[in-house]
Amino acid sequence: MTISNFAKKYNEKMFPNHESKLLKTDPEFVELFDNFTFDExxxxxxxxxHTKFMAVLATLIGCQGIDEYKLMLEAAYNFEVTPIEMKEIVYQSVAYLGIGRVRPFLDATNYFLTQKGIKLPLEGQSTTNKDNRVEKGNEVQVKIFGEGMKGFQNSGDEDTRHINYWLAGNCFGDYYTRTGLNYKQREMITVCFLLAQGGCETQLKSHILGNFNVGNDKEFLIKVVSQCMPFIGYPRTLNAINCIKEVASKFKTV
Incomplete structure (x- = not known):
């Protein structure tokens, strides 16, 4: 086998003293994948x-890659993604994927942290309560998406206005207001959730704009998507890059 020295060293940093079972069953694949993913x-x-593996974890949740997620938790941990950051990624993903798809990832994260000797529950990160979550959530929406979002919780047609209310209070008020991740990190992982799912291009474009607004520029997002490509494949990668370029071309004219 001719796995590059760089890929070997990178693997050792991700998984110290670990030998993949695939080395015995699929050595040619390991050579191809490792040289490409962990070198090229x-x-x-x-x-x-640190940023890369936060994005990888979020992307794997988005594409439902639970087995790879379990492996990459170790890599993320060894690249200093903290237990709180891991938990915040999983918690926030519920707003974009629903608990039906996120439960296995929460269980996997809890198991991983427990195996590391980390006591659960972790320190709480909430900053809102039932009385101010909607107001505080809308304030976050305004900070990320602009003054046009002011009062968003009360907007929309009467029969669907409750969804906008929930978006302000739950998605942003319950999750984005939490400590543990900053707005730039939260918007980055949201883009990862959306691009990895596929079929969410409308929401993806909105959050690409949100990323631009908080300081994650076009070049940064393309770097993130590029590092996640081996975990989601070319079609969703190319779709995401097209969305980034489309939003960037309009963002420059605003």
Whole structure:
């Protein structure tokens, strides 16, 4: 086998003293995948490992890659993604995928952290309560998407206005107001949830704009998508890049 020295060292950092079972059953595949993912792709840009593995975890939740997610928890941990950051990624994903798809990832994360000797529950990160969550959530919407979002919770047709109310109070008021991740990180992982699902291009474009508004520029998002490509494949990667470029071309004219 001719796995590159860089890929070997990167694997050792992700998984110290671990030997993949696939080395015995699928050595040719391991050579192809590791040389590409953990050498060529990794060296394509300068995205730091901590950010990369936060994005990878969010992407794997988005594409429902539970087995790979379990493996990448170890890699993320060794690239200093903290237990709180792991939990915040999973918690926020519920707003974009629903608990039906997220439960296995929450269970996997809890098991991983327990195996690491980390006591659960972790320190609480909530900053809102039932009385102010809608107001505080809308304030976050305005900070990320602009003054046009002011009062969003009361907008829309009467028969669907409750969804806008929930978006303000639940998606943003319950999750985005939490400590543990900042707005730039939260908008990045949201893009990862959406691009990995596919079929969410309308929402993806909205959150690409949100990323631009909080300081995650076009070049940064393309770096993120590029590092996640081996985990989601080319079609969804290319769709995401097209959305980034489309929003960027309009963003420059605003």
């Amino acid at each position: 792709v990794t060296n394509q840009n300068d995205l730091d490992g």
